[in-house]
Amino acid sequence: MPIKLNRSKLAATAVALLALSACDNQQKVYEQNDVVIHNIDKSVKPGDDFFKYANGTWLKEHPIPAAYSAWSIFNMVQEDLRNKMRKINEDAMKANAAKGTNTQKIGDFYYSGMDTATIEKLGLSPLKEQLARIDAIKDTKSLVDAFATLLTIGVNTPIGAYAGQDERNSEKMMLQLYQTGIGLPNRDYYLKNDEHTAAVRNDYQQKHLPALFNFLGNNNEAAKKAAQQTYAIEKFLADSSRTLQDLRDPYHNYNKMPLASLSKLSPLVDWKATFDKAYYEKVDSVIVGQPEYLRAVNAALTKFSLDDWKNYLRKNLLEEFSPYLNKAVADENFRFYGTVISGKKEQLPRWKRVLDVEEAVMGEVLGQIFVKEYFPEKTKKRYEEMVEAVRTSFKDHIDKLDWMSPATKKRAYEKLAKVYPKVGYPDHWRNYSGLEIDKHKYVQNIMNSAQFDRKFNASKLGKPVDRTEWGMTPQTYNAYYNPSNNEIVLPAAIFTIPGTADDKIDDAVVYGYGAASTIGHEITHGFDDEGRQFDEKGNLKPWWTPQDSAKFATRADMLVKQFNGYKVNDLHVNGKATLGENIADLGGIVIGLDAFKKTKQYKEGKTINGLTPVQRYFLGYALGWLGHSRKETLSNQILTDVHSPNFLRVNGPFSDVPEFYEAFGVKKGDKMWIDPDKRVKIW
Known part of the structure; x- marks a missing residue:
């Protein structure tokens, strides 16, 4: 008599065996691609220092490269991204794309940053127009006008402004003012006396600032005097700036007021004219983060001479664009901000620096290409x-x-x-059609980007909040x-x-x-x-x-x-x-x-x-x-x-x-x- 087969039971057994095999295979995949096991340092007790236990072997095997202030998983991801972006940029340079296209902008921006011969030849000439504007300052009004104009190209001035959501009415965009205007990382560098802070402050006063004024054409004596004047303005502003912890109190840093009240804080500033020049038009009220800072700005406008202020603005202009100018200027910027403050021993290769700047200039253009190739739907x-x-x-x-x-x-x-x-x-990508990029004008490209971003930010006033951004x-x-x-x-x-x-x-x-x-x-x-x-x-x-x-x-x-x-x-x-x-x-x-x-x-x-x-x-x-x-x-x-x-x-x-x-x-x-x-x- 033939034996009857239980086909459903056999099928179930087969499925179970396949599932078990798949699980075993997946287990092997995880074991073979284990991203944590090789970092462990078993000489460290987990309960004494878990960070070193978990990562100690990696730390020993990966010293910080000379061009970096730190070396971490962030840097490893960044290196991988840079290599991918380099190919995208080099392909764009070869594409001969039509003017105004994203490919043209990517390729020409990268070319302009890599063209060191032209950058060296131009020297400080890309700043000529803005330096002339500073030279032409003749009174407090034209000084404040210069604050507003320089703000639009990303230069640090005593007036900080941006359009952002009203924290008490998140459906509305408001112009917001905040403390700024100093050259050191924050106000504590002007006030604390620990060894590190004092050393940074001394270098800033005695070496870095005089060097910038030398680049601007001053002899050593004049450079030293201009440095002292500039530092005095920054110190005055720092004295009235809030601490890092105080800036985290949202109520304390929310002071909504009409322009009339703002004018009482700083009567020497024509706020309507200033906002108009910075592209923020038809502003009738603002949110002030730190009112005492704006009082200090007003006091500084009378305390310091126009010559003092001109030197301060010249220095801020040069500082902002130092990394993108000729080698001597860029090297000094790196010496202070890269080495003195961060401990870096050497600069990144040129191509990496240019890519990092491009990321800030038109990152979403690059992002569209990146996600197509490197972020599949199943990962999302x-x-x-x-x-x-x-x-x-x-x-x-x-x-x-x-x-x-x-x-x-x-x-x-x-x-x-x-x-x-x-x-x-x-879900929706930003439109960069209004951004002009010229393959022979690196600094101008960066200025154009800053103005493009400022106008984009200013355009938000009076419009519904874009929650997709x-x-x-x-x-x-x-x-x-x-x-x-x-x-x-x-x-x-x-x-x-x-x-x-x-x-x-x-x-x-x-x-x-x-x-x-x-x-x-x-x-x-x-x-x-x-x-x-x-x-x-x-x-x-x-x-x-x-x-x-x-x-x-x-x-x-x-x-x-x-x-x-x-x-x-x-x-x-x-x-x-x-x-x-x-x-x-x-x-x-x-x-x-x-x-x-x-x-x-x-x-x-x-x-x-x-x-x-x-x-x-x-x-x-x-x-x-x-x-x-x-x-x-x-x-x-x-x-x-x-x-x-x-x-x-x-x-x-x-x-x-x-x-x-x-x-x-x-x-x-x-x-x-x-x-x-x-x-x-x-x-």
């Missing part, structure tokens, strides 16, 4: 789905908060639900949260892990690298000490109960104290200035981890190269901050940046996460140990 879909996984995890965290009232939770849910994600690249190009290795739009913007390049295709990296690493340090981080910015003050529509408006605000502040203050305790190059980290980023780091880690716990990889619990899924998650996060910086760069970062140094963005928040202790067996006595009752938990 992976991260769009990850955004929603992180959003769900964040909602779960709000549900479980024991310190937040139901009333505030309800509003938090509403805000979270309306966070708008922009992933990869814009991006503030970064797709090939930017960065991301941001915009509180006025309640949006997260995640460029394609931010998800890149150099040398490895996205589909060959396991979820554990990707969730640490992308969901925690990027997606979760940016969403948490909407709920950090600054972002939480904006409602679901992007308006600066109280929506927390006073009691909940107080509880949040208590927890945030614990994080301030934690980071105040970290020291870098004898400088303490500024826990208040870095608070928003530190909250976002901690929030991103814990929210991203709980999102990862819902994945198949976490539930199966299989190891890859001896590492558990949770261990790989933490290593993936640490990979996002892989890198090291020169001493000078770290000191500058402590003084000027709201971000903590990379190693503290790993070790700092990990010390507050219980799962980190469990995953790596961290015990009391290990250097990263914090007693449970002192660990920070906000979101």
Whole structure:
């Protein structure tokens, strides 16, 4: 009697075997393309310095190249992008494209920047028209007119202005004024007396400024005198500028007023005429960030002579365009800003510098080409789905908060639900048809770009807010949260892990690298000490109960104290200035981890190269901050940046996460140990 075959059972068995084989194959792919295992330094105890444990071998094998102030995963991505952009530009130069096309603009801009013979021959002549305008200043009115005109080509003047969303009415674009006008990185460089800051300040006064005035045709004595006059103006403005931490208070830096009130702050400035010359027409009211600064500008207009101001503007004009002028001028700019401030030993090759400038000039033109070739739809879909996984995890965290009232939770849910994600690249590309590019005029191309951008910015006044606009190009290795739009913007390049295709990296690493340090981080910015003050529509408006605000502040203050305790190059980290980023780091880690716990990889619990899924998650996060910086760069970062140094963005928040202790067996006595009752938990 023939045996009857159970075909459905056989088919099911075959499918199961195929699935098992596919899983095994995928496991092998992950093992062979493991982007974290080879970076580990097993000589370092995870609980003493997890950053060095996770990245130490890479750090030893990759010293900082002479042309860089730091060497990190950012630089590796950037190098890959530059190589891709170089080919795009070289192809454009050969294309003989019609004038006005994007290809013509790409090719001619690149040619103009690489044509060092013409640049050297021209010397300072590209600045001739603007220098003549400064020479012609005869009174306060013409001085302020020069401020406005120079502003349109990107030159630093005492008047800083841009059109941006009204923080209390996010549907409206308003002209906003802010403190500016100084040449050193920020006001602390004029006021602090630590060794690094004092050395930078001394070089600026005694070497850099006199050198610029020498280039402008002054003899040594006249150059020294002009340098002293210019520094005196900058110091006066710095004295009335706010600190890094004070600039993070949105209410304190929001002062809306009609032009009549603005004129009371600075009566020597004809504000309507000034705005008109800077392309901001029909302005009847403004938002002033720092009113005391504008009072100082008004006082400076009478305190310092016209000759002092002319020298100040000549120096600012030359400083702005120094990197694009002849070799002697560009070398001095690099010596001070590259070496003295950042510790770089040599300049980047010319082609890399030109590409970096082109990125700033017309990055979206390049971005259109970049995403077609290097960001496939399946990758975009992976991260769009990850955004929603992180959003769900964040909602779960709000549900479980024991310190937040139901009333505030309800509003938090509403805000979270309306966070708008922009992933990869814009839906609509910017139109560059109005930008003129000439293959023989490098500096003029950059001036044209600045004017093009200024007019574009000014055109936003009186129009509906364009919520589709991006503030970064797709090939930017960065991301941001915009509180006025309640949006997260995640460029394609931010998800890149150099040398490895996205589909060959396991979820554990990707969730640490992308969901925690990027997606979760940016969403948490909407709920950090600054972002939480904006409602679901992007308006600066109280929506927390006073009691909940107080509880949040208590927890945030614990994080301030934690980071105040970290020291870098004898400088303490500024826990208040870095608070928003530190909250976002901690929030991103814990929210991203709980999102990862819902994945198949976490539930199966299989190891890859001896590492558990949770261990790989933490290593993936640490990979996002892989890198090291020169001493000078770290000191500058402590003084000027709201971000903590990379190693503290790993070790700092990990010390507050219980799962980190469990995953790596961290015990009391290990250097990263914090007693449970002192660990920070906000979101």
